[in-house]
Amino acid sequence: MKTDRKLRLKQAKKKPAERRFRWRLTCGGTTVYATASFLVHNQRLNNMTQSDGITKPKTKRSKRFLESRAPKLSEDLKNAMIMKGGNSSETVTQALKDMYALKKPNAVLYKKKNITRPFEDSTSLEFFSKKTDCSLFLFGSHNKKRPNNLIFGRLFDFHVLDMVELGIEKCVSLKEFKTGKCPEGTKPMLVFAGEAFHTDAELKRLKSLLIDFFRGPTVTGVRLAGLEHVIHFTALDSKIYMRSYKCMLKKSGCRTPRMELEEMGPSFDFVLRRTHLASEQLYHLAHRQPKALKPKKKKNISHDAFGTKFGRVHMQKQDLSKLHTRKMKGLRKRRGEAVTQEDSVTPKLSKTAEDGSGSI
Secondary structure (H helix, E strand, C coil), X not given: CHHHHHHHHHHHHHCCCCCCCEEEEEEXXXXXXXXXXXXXXXXXXXXXXXXXXXXXXXXXXXXXXXXXXXXXXXXXXXXXXXEXXXXXXXXXXXXXXXXHHHHCCCEEEEEEECCCCCCCCCHHHHHHHHHHCCCEEEEEECCCCXXXXXXXXXXXXXXXXXXXXXXXXXXXXXXHCCCCCCCCCCCCEEEEECCHHHHCHHHHHXXXXXXXXXXXXCCCCCCHHHCXXXXXXXXXXXXXXXXXXXXXXXXXXXXXXXXXXXXXXXXXXXXXXXXXXXXXXXXXXXXXXXCCCCCCCCCCEEECCCCCEEECXXXXXXXXHHCCCCCCCCCCCCHHHHHHHHHHCCCCCCHHHHHCCCCC
8 A cells, every 4th residue: 555655646746736836947047937837838849849940740739739830821810928027016017907908818918027138138038929829028127227117029930020118107007997998809999199100210110019019800891889999199299198098979860970089098108218120121021921912913903092993994996887876766767758858969060061161
């Protein structure tokens, strides 16, 4: 009995820990923590062998996993990972939760602290993005030099492409607004106001990054009742103001309803800090589309400024004598009229024949 008990204890030690325990890992000189579910995900990667740079699956489950991660013509929806650094404040923690509420269900929220600095070493961010298949990230931190700090960023081929650091000067959380909220997964309408979004190079890239972060799924059609959420960004006096509104459809006395905006939160006042922007060559490479997705050019078809489609048709020369027009009863010729017209017409004689003076 004692020997059986010893064997059971040895086997229990070999098994992975329960989900409530956290595992300490080192990556790129930084210390990160992972749960048992993370180790299960890592075990899937271990079920694959690499030969000559090509990953070959050992099981059907790992084969399906590789197919889901393989490049596609139409890529999946971009997911975002939201995490906080080693030091954070209540403002940063609440801001991350509010951003997660706006981004759900296409986001992953890390509740534990991650001791990393994205602008100095981004290897841990790239490590987590590869594990969770996320191409967007939001990192929050707080220190004496840069208090209440948020870093918006995106990755290309699991490497950091763009990063923009924003400081929170004023924050009103989502729970402080005692109004109705939009349902989870609502696609928002994005509005950008201010000339700086069109003239400043850094704010241009920030606008592209925010559109990527909040755009939601790509849809083919939109119904009026689905326009519920508006996120408004304003660039004014070197500050960026973010406001979130809920659309209320009211009766207007006609077929089209009257729309009113009610602020539902969160509300932020940002100030621009550090930036890490990709080069123009890498930026264009990230926007390249495969040839199969590029629309084929159709000849003799053009569009105007309003989207009206015009087509040019090439036809052969027509013989108008054989053109069949509409037959009307009033234009039909009668037999009697035809005979009188023939009698009234007399041939014209030359002047020499009338005078009788002809030359021989």
